[in-house]
Amino acid sequence: MMKLRVAGLKQYFGGLKAVDTVSLDAKQSEILAIIGPNGAGKTTVINAITGLRKPTAGTVWLGDKTITGLAANRIAELGIARTFQNIELFEHASVLDNIQLGFYRHRKVTLCAELFNLPSARAEAVNARLAAEKILHYLDLVSWRDKAVSGLSYGIRKQVELGRALCSAPSFLILDEPASGLTREETLDLGYFLRDLAKNRGIGILMIEHDMGLVSRVADHVIAMNEGRILAKGSAPEVQSNADVIECYLGSEMV
Ligand SMILES: Nc1ncnc2c1ncn2[C@@H]1O[C@H](COP(=O)(O)OP(=O)(O)OP(=O)(O)O)[C@@H](O)[C@H]1O
Ligand SMILES: [Mg+2]
Incomplete structure (x- = not known):
């Protein structure tokens, strides 16, 4: 099984540290969800992985091949497909x-x-x-x-x-808020497709998502980000019960 690995990723925009030393591993046949408040740096991470923007620092590997900074079409050819926050x-x-x-x-x-x-x-x-x-x-x-x-x-x-x-x-599918704007029923269907794609077809899925119901149902692993950094990593229940995550993100969503 191939891995998609990110180590020490930084993306600075002038003085703004949009992504500041983020590392993660995604595996084929698994679903990794990234959660976090608006502006946390989630989309910026996947833009760096998929070649939309060259990172300030850090390395991205697909299997044993370094793909950092390659052009987006080259990265797509290598087997990483994505969707966008705005279709x-x-x-x-x-x-x-x-x-x-x-x-x-x-x-x-x-x-x-x-x-x-x-x-x-x-x-x-x-x-x-x-x-x-x-x-x-x-x-x-x-x-x-x-x-x-x-x-x-x-x-x-x-x-x-x-x-x-x-x-x-693709070997890896990267989705930026796939459930946003969907009806409840469409979100349930999406969850079914995502599980099938990962578990029965071996695709590695990295998805940014705000719908915690969907994240809990489908994600094998969850990363919570805030202000460009990783706040917590673990299973959905572990991350959802993390005090820092509740304070920075889930607390405000639940009010
Ligand atoms: N091209 C850019 N130039 C300058 N600043 C940027 C650029 N792209 C993103 N940013 C800033 O980087 C930070 C992270 O943005 P990003 O879009 O990655 O957040 P996000 O976690 O995806 O948020 P959301 O949940 O709202 O989509 C924000 O402060 C954003 O304004
Ligand atoms: Mg975003």
Whole structure:
């Protein structure tokens, strides 16, 4: 089983220490949740892991390979897929086309083959389509298949974004607040998918989440962050009962 490891990660914006010496380990087949108040540095951590921003210091490993500071598309090619806090989709393209885009980390054909519609390009397009159709079924999105994303509900759009990430057949899936804006029922479904992806398909999941019900149901391990630092690590019950976590985060959420 491969690990995604982060050691001594720092991300400074001028004088602001948005992330200050964060280390974590995520494993395939496991779900690691990061919780913490607004501005704690959670998204900044995953932006550094996924190559959106080069960290000020620290190292990120995927297996035994150092991936720190590689370009985002290179990191995606290596098998780390992500979703965004504000959904990022091609709004005027269909659900199927958006999901299919995720496949292209496997792209092998040359531009020339594609331009001349050579057999290699056609075969790849068929594979991409098949992969996307499988994901449509898995996420129960078949009835939305040919609809433009722009007209769909928030919950469906979030599922399409998850589908695009899954279509790249990632080793690790990084999700930024996957349950935010979802109905209670959609959140329950999401929990079911996340457990299945980790436990039956071996994907490592690193998710930032504020919904403590979902975190308690699905996370194998929880990290609580505050002001760029890790406050507590452990199982969901351990972290939820940690006095510092209650004071900085959960206390205010519970009031
Ligand atoms: N590009 C940037 N330039 C300057 N400051 C930034 C930048 N990105 C994030 N920050 C700051 O870094 C801190 C951490 O932000 P981050 O988005 O990582 O928080 P978060 O834990 O994801 O919060 P939320 O729960 O609200 O999404 C915040 O103070 C934020 O304003
Ligand atoms: Mg965030």
